[in-house]
Amino acid sequence: MRTVVIDAAGMHYTPLNNLVREAVARGAERIVLENVLGQRFIANGVRGDVAIEVRGVPGGDLGMFMSGPRIEVFGNAEHAPGNTMDAGEIVVHGSAGDAVGHSMRGGRIFVEGAIGYRGGIHMKQYLEKHPVLVVGEYARAFLGEYMAGGTVLVLARHGGPAVEERGLGSGIHGGEIVLRGGLDPRYLGVGATTVPMDAGAMARVRPLVEAYCAHFGVDADPLLDDDYTRVVPASARPFADKYTWE
Amino acid sequence: MCGIIGVIDRGREVMDGSAIRRSLSLMNERGSGEGAGYVAYGVYPEFRDYFALHVFFDNLHETRPKVDALLHQWGRVVHDEEIPTRDTARLRKVHTPWRYFFKPDVRLMPRSTTPAEEIVTELVMRINTAIDGALVFSSGRNVGVFKAAGWPEEVADFYRIEEYEGHCWLAHNRYPTNTPGWWGGAHPFNLLDWSVVHNGEITSYGTNRRYIESFGYRCTMFTDTEVVAYLVDLLVRRHGLPAELAVTALAPPFWDEIDAMDDRRRRLHHALRLTYASAMMNGPFAIAVADQDSLVAFTDRSKLRPLVGAEAGDRLYVSSEEAAIRAMEPRLDRVFMPRAGEPIVGRCR
Numbered sequence: 001m002r003t004v005v006i007d008a009a010g011m012h013y014t015p016l017n018n019l020v021r022e023a024v025a026r027g028a029e030r031i032v033l034e035n036v037l038g039q040r041f042i043a044n045g046v047r048g049d050v051a052i053e054v055r056g057v058p059g060g061d062l063g064m065f066m067s068g069p070r071i072e073v074f075g076n077a078e079h080a081p082g083n084t085m086d087a088g089e090i091v092v093h094g095s096a097g098d099a100v101g102h103s104m105r106g107g108r109i110f111v112e113g114a115i116g117y118r119g120g121i122h123m124k125q126y127l128e129k130h131p132v133l134v135v136g137e138y139a140r141a142f143l144g145e146y147m148a149g150g151t152v153l154v155l156a157r158h159g160g161p162a163v164e165e166r167g168l169g170s171g172i173h174g175g176e177i178v179l180r181g182g183l184d185p186r187y188l189g190v191g192a193t194t195v196p197m198d199a200g201a202m203a204r205v206r207p208l209v210e211a212y213c214a215h216f217g218v219d220a221d222p223l224l225d226d227d228y229t230r231v232v233p234a235s236a237r238p239f240a241d242k243y244t245w246e
Numbered sequence: 247m248c249g250i251i252g253v254i255d256r257g258r259e260v261m262d263g264s265a266i267r268r269s270l271s272l273m274n275e276r277g278s279g280e281g282a283g284y285v286a287y288g289v290y291p292e293f294r295d296y297f298a299l300h301v302f303f304d305n306l307h308e309t310r311p312k313v314d315a316l317l318h319q320w321g322r323v324v325h326d327e328e329i330p331t332r333d334t335a336r337l338r339k340v341h342t343p344w345r346y347f348f349k350p351d352v353r354l355m356p357r358s359t360t361p362a363e364e365i366v367t368e369l370v371m372r373i374n375t376a377i378d379g380a381l382v383f384s385s386g387r388n389v390g391v392f393k394a395a396g397w398p399e400e401v402a403d404f405y406r407i408e409e410y411e412g413h414c415w416l417a418h419n420r421y422p423t424n425t426p427g428w429w430g431g432a433h434p435f436n437l438l439d440w441s442v443v444h445n446g447e448i449t450s451y452g453t454n455r456r457y458i459e460s461f462g463y464r465c466t467m468f469t470d471t472e473v474v475a476y477l478v479d480l481l482v483r484r485h486g487l488p489a490e491l492a493v494t495a496l497a498p499p500f501w502d503e504i505d506a507m508d509d510r511r512r513r514l515h516h517a518l519r520l521t522y523a524s525a526m527m528n529g530p531f532a533i534a535v536a537d538q539d540s541l542v543a544f545t546d547r548s549k550l551r552p553l554v555g556a557e558a559g560d561r562l563y564v565s566s567e568e569a570a571i572r573a574m575e576p577r578l579d580r581v582f583m584p585r586a587g588e589p590i591v592g593r594c595r
Contacts, residue, residue, distance in 0.1 A: 038272045038569025057569045059275075076568055076581065079552055097568075097583070098552060116583055117549040141549065141586060165585070166500070186506070 004028040009035035013059065017044060024048050024069075036075070043069055060097070063090050066107070079116070082109045085131070091215050095137075104131040104150065111135050112216045114158070118142045123175060125149025134212045141165035144231070145189070148174040153208050155223055156180045162229075163187055169231050171238050177231040178205050180223065188231070191238025197228045248433075248445040249273030249419035251565040252534040253574065254541035254592045259560065260288055261415065263407030269570040270398035270417045276445075276566060280427025281420030282401040283393025285434040285441040286412030287538050290388050293347040296324055297366050297438075300384035300391055301373070302341035302429055309379040310344070316373065320365055321350035329392070330406055337396040337404050341381075341429050345390070360483065363438050367463075367479070370437065374466040381430050381466070386439040388538065393418075393432035401432075413594070416536050418443035425469045435467070435475040439537040442478065444471040445566055446551045449529030457524035477525050478535055489535075489542045493589040495522040497547050534564050541592040549586035556581045562592030 004023040008016050016039050023031050024046055033042070036056030043052055045065040052071045054062070060078040063071050067086035076094035083102045095113035103122040106129040114137040121142070123131050131150035137158040144152050147169060154162035154177075162179035169177055170189030178201065183194060206224060213220035251269050255261065263284060270282065290298050299317075303309050317323050329343040348366070355361035370382045384391035389412075392405035398419050402408070418433035424447060425431060434441040448454060448470035455465050455473050461484075463476040474496075481492040495518045498504075504515045519526070530550030534543040543564035545553045556563040556571045556578045563571040568581055584590050 037572060038567060040275060057572055059567065059569060078567060078569070095581075095583075097554075098549065114583075116552075117586065140583075166503070186502075 002028050003030040003032065005032045005034060007034045008037070008039060008056070011039065013039040013041050017041060020046060020052070024050050038078075040078075043071055063088070076113075077111070082107065082131075082133075085109075086129075093216070098140075100135075101131065101133040101150075101152075104133070105129055106131050108132040108211075109134070110212050110215050114138045114140075116140050118145050120147055120150070120152040120177070121145045123147050123150040123152070125175060132208060134208050135162075136212065136216065136218075138162055138164075142167040142170055142189070144169045144172055144175070144177045144192075146171040146173075147177070148172075150175045151204065151208070152177045153205060153212075154179050155209070155212065157218075157223070168192060169233075172231070172233045173236050173238055174233060176201070179229045179231070180226055181229065182227070183229045183231070191234050192231050193234040195230050195232055197230045201230055202228070247276050247421045249276035249566045249570065250416070250433075250443045250445050250532060250534055250543075251418075251563070251570050251574075252414075252416040252443070252536060252541050252543060253561055253563045254414040254536070254594065255561050256592060256594050257560040258288070258413040258594055260411040260413050262409070262411050263402060263415070265574040266415045266417045267399060267402035267407055269565070269573045270402075270419050272570045272573045273419050273565075273567055274397060276421060277397065277419035278421045278427070279395075279397045279400075280422050281393070281395050281429075281432035282398040282418065283391060283420075283432045283434050283443075284402065284405070284407055284415065284417045285384070285389065285391045285436060285443075285536065286410050287389045287414040287536065288412040289390045289410045290347070293325065294388045296347035296349050297362070297385055297387055298390055299346040299348050299366075299370075299382055300329065301344045301346070302381045302383060303344055304341060304379035306342055306344070309377060312377050313346075313373055313380050316369060316377075317346060317348055320354060320369060321348055323348050330409075331404050332406055334400055334404050337394060337400045339404075340395075343392075343405075363483065366438060371462070371464040371466075375464050383430060384436045386436060386441075386538075389436070389439065389441065391434050391436045391441060393434065394429050395427050395432060414536050414538075414541055416441055416443045416534055416541075418445075422469075423447065428468075430467045431469045433471060435471050437475045437479050438483070440475050440478045440482075441536050442471055442475045442533060444474060444531055444533045446531030446533075446546065447529045448473065448527050448531060450527050453524050454527060474527070474533060474535070477527075481522070481525065489540060489591060490589060491518065493542060493544050493587075494518055495525055496527050497544055497587040498526060499547065499587060532566065539594045542589050544584070544589040545586055547587035553590070554581065554583055555590040562590070564590055 040059035062081040077096040079097040098116035156162040169192030350365035352361040532551035
């Protein structure tokens, strides 16, 4: 396996990303970025089959527009990792900031801990493209806001509720949000509703739980052997009457 | 988009300005080179009993005598000098920063519970509105704001920021959007002991400004953040609200959240919202406010701007980005994200 190690200490993101692209172009299979601190846009738009290890705390928009690579972060992620990501995987050994998976259109994001506000905002899906966001602990308000597709799964491993803030699924018109445990209905946003967790939904969630557990070395059985709450759009056009009159 | 960072040492151990310069520069992407600034508490121990007035002069020869005369009319200046600066390649010195160490004559403001502060506030407002070519941008005791139009490291180098030591620092990197970038419009904004840095915009600025001007404050810096400094002075110094309640008044919970509270809390929040309806701030913001003894940071109630907190021993950090905090202190005991509208509070022991 061809490994390229890059020391990112004190480096601006533009030369850093140039080095990453160069390594990918030369056929690197694994790229290790050491001493990352605040560099934005890491691996933006990078295509191909490569594993990228980020050691440190990257800046915002990690893996934006990325199509294919697998990024593993050993630290916390900033705002909007996986922004408009197309394919590939981001695994965060830590927590992440606001707008995780913003406008994501494919690929998978696994966050070991919690995420901030507006996780999964504007996520979408089309044909075989089905983005997935899995959160180990909890998500803050406005999770899945304006969501148009894909799956968000929150595992509540911290012992409290997966979501206990307002605006869950505000304006959702596609996709699903699955929470381990219950949900106080007053946190449901406009246009979101809960439906029973049927066998089909559980069959979709099971491999995601198992993948999360494999990434972070967690026992999947206690997580799978529990109740889940499923949040879906109440209608395909939640604001049909808000801006237009027919 | 702007970048903010703050740190307080709760045991009052001092830090020089080099670390926060490094942190702020790490967030250069959040600015546009049109404004950056720093404030430090504890920088003038030899003049700790005097108000340190930092003034931008457009023209020392014509304007300074007018400010001198006004200060001598209202008190005593024990020392004044040009703030030491360093010539830097890219930062053009369009104003001359000057500092006065001033003690107001409190006999001139009878019937006030805080006569010294009243006089200084009045002088700041009067100089900034009535003396062309002079702008007071820092007016507290043992605290100093250092700001200009430039990138974080340029402004820091210009003011020789590494030569100052303080137990509490705020810094800001500006990306002006709705108003022009200029020296006075750079953050932090300060009045007396209060300093404010802000990322976002106060869309309720018009309402807030009318409200605050009805109490005698005058907005002169052409940007929204200025009202926050005056609102904090009004609510905390003049009305005596504790920091947590002041934050609740400025960024209150939504009505449906208030309705869901128990009876006692609901009555308190009702009273705050009704009393301070015109002080409530709308729009996206993350704000950090400091005084000599504390650092408070909070976001708007919809959390439309980032804010991260962290602790390392006695030090409490707040910032737009975790990486900026780690640029000052790589070994953190705890990193956390406050809820929308919920303040992070650090107080000196």
